[in-house]
Amino acid sequence: MSESLDTDKLERKVKSMYRDVAEFSDGEFHFEIGRNLAERLGYDPEDLSDVPNPAIDSFAGVGYHFDLAAIQPGESVLDLGSGSGMDLFVAGMHVTETGTVTGVDMTDEQIQKARKLIEENGFHNVDVRHGHIEALPFDDESFDVVVSNGVINLSAEKERVFEEAYRVLEPGGRLALSDIISESQMPESIKNNENLWGACIGGAEQVDRYMALIEQAGFEVTDVRDNTQYEFISDQAVNACQTYGVKSISLGARK
Template sequence: MLQSDQACCTVKETVREKYDAIARGERDCGCRMVDEFAYQDTPGYQVEADLGLGCGTPVDYADLKPGETVLDLGSGAGLDAMIAVPLVGKKGKVLGVDLAPSMVAKAKENAIAVEMDNTFFQEGDIEELPIQDASIDVVISNCTLNLVPDKEKAYSEIARVLRPGGRFIISDVVTVGNPDPGLIRKAEEAAGCVAGAAEKDAYLELIAQAGFTEPEVVRFRPLEIINKQDGLASLTIRARRQSQDL
């Protein structure tokens, strides 16, 4: 167990250092797995917040309502959170949690620059969210859960913070079939944000085991990072927390 915990800490530290460097402009992720500026015509879009780190557009499928409280996991420089703000309106609020302190600082700067005063960003670990139980209506995330070492714990935390009947909409990277491990390693080297991707069917089973209902894959697109045989895909899925504990 100690060895496993140490490995998780090493992964998290690597992720933190990498995304801190990206936030400071010291390196490029090389991801850009969705069409460039996919949100660019959407209210709330800020070019300064778009660092090309996403693999989908989860807010497009979130059906956000005025007054809702939204939590963005791995909020980065604030792109998805800021897209969510106009949809929840002044009576709603958007919280962002990110492991990298430089990303949190950048997101805060971006929100202040456009006077989004109902958007709040803080440093935190998705496996131990600094969020109260049953306080969130909607959880969104964009190309982040694949980077989390303990995905089972992450989805348990999502269930904990969601209100009964609350929902999540998550875009993530998964593997499909039996991809060549060598190609996966090369893809990770070319675009580090694909690291830790789980197999698609196992990923969906994990969500079901976490107690979520009404799972629906709303978008699925094969990715080509090295070539068409990468065995990687972008998946956007939504599901609900049970209305009451069974």
């Protein structure tokens, strides 16, 4: 992490952007959101038919990884950066009534929206907690599966995120995520740009470094694939992608 990066300012920017995603699903962002994006990334339309529409409208994920997660009925699942709840509801259907799904997010408006949708739609096995993914408010070995979609790149302390994910997983537990990485190291001018952090670009880790952080936390990476269906839409974001190989990947790993 760059010493010149103001992490407090960064967190305020990220919260502001994702507050807007929660409240203004028809707004203009560096990235696409909503149902068309979800289906293009690989979400099953049949699964989406059981997800509350407001959660789909605010979906800002960057890939699909539920096949890698291989969630089974009765398992406990944690979603890092759960937003308005899209992946919470999908996971809730996979674990069935015998399992549980917990989300953690730092943006109040996202949490409020997700909790409202959980209550209104009777997802009794789904819950959301306020917190930071670098310091999870859960006991050791609490979950069978940890998932995350387009969120870890937003953290300035990615090594702590992976260490925490490892800590809260049961032995043999699985990590399945989609995230934004870069093929080459980006300059400080991009790494220190709060707008590009909020757009999931400024915080994109160089791919070899990203994989090393996961393995250093103790995980064995089992699957990695590019999400060629994902693309940024603003000129500033597209230019960064073309210059530094910024792209979406999905991966699976095991504790």
